[in-house]
Amino acid sequence: MDGQDLKRRMAEFAGMCRQKGVIATHQRTEIYRELAGSSKHPCAEAVFKGVKKRIPAISLDTVYRALRLFESKGVISRCCTIGDRARFDADMGSHVHFVCTRCGRVLDVAGSAPSFLKAPPEAAAMGAVESVRVEVRGRCGRCGKK
Amino acid sequence: MDGQDLKRRMAEFAGMCRQKGVIATHQRTEIYRELAGSSKHPCAEAVFKGVKKRIPAISLDTVYRALRLFESKGVISRCCTIGDRARFDADMGSHVHFVCTRCGRVLDVAGSAPSFLKAPPEAAAMGAVESVRVEVRGRCGRCGKK
DNA sequence: AGTATTATTACGATTTGTTAGTAATTATTT
């Protein structure tokens, strides 16, 4: 995620908020920026720490509220739970995650074939599919070297 | 899961415990049986309630400890988190889950094509893959009829 | 078999992630 990408994401954020009736306050904008500017799929606490550098008076509670609001409006997604902390992702496009079972890092798998992101027909027969989540678990490169 | 299947699973459990140095105590055996005998992917509390019928004095803490131990030894897996409760699965084979976003049910998707359970090559390049988890989210048949 | 040793269980108390109530603050409307 370079500066250009982030800029585009922030513009999209403003548009989504307008469209979905979410007031893009200063705090919420910075919370989103923290999430969109990171490739770490951070937990609420990590987002809080990051935003705090720019808005020292922000409260953890506001971060939780904003993340929950964003999620309910489809602006971000709760991508997985590592340990017992929920991790978030500003990228709403279909993609695969690599989750390291040792260090807990969540990495984006670039350019995954679309076949991995379609629901199998047997699942489609079970109900109305809304989304498909593919998570590859294993030991990441950094943890691999024992 | 019929009686025959459960019986086979319990035998496999004994073998896995022996192999992995886990003492198969009475409590642990019943905890595993509760999980393997259910197709509901229960949370810790639900396992506790089930086992309690057979071992009234069992404590919730013992259930948590056993589930954590089993997970760390690869005997069971924590399949997902619904609401804020972790759900568990005794089936360690690759399979797809259908998670109902309305009622929280977690259903097994039978007979999914193996292509859905293979890691994409891009992911395999990122580290040592241990498992692939596919979660289809949507409204289940029961919740579908409004 | 009986004793020593080690591991597990149950209990209670704690910790921790997350949510809720509310007064003060900020943004929006008139």
Next chain:
DNA sequence: AAATAATTACTAACAAATCGTAATAATACT
């Protein structure tokens, strides 16, 4: 600029999960 509505920050609460520990059960040893 005053009034109205929404959001924020604070504190407290809640619930899932964990930890310390004494009692208990299981294993190893002789």
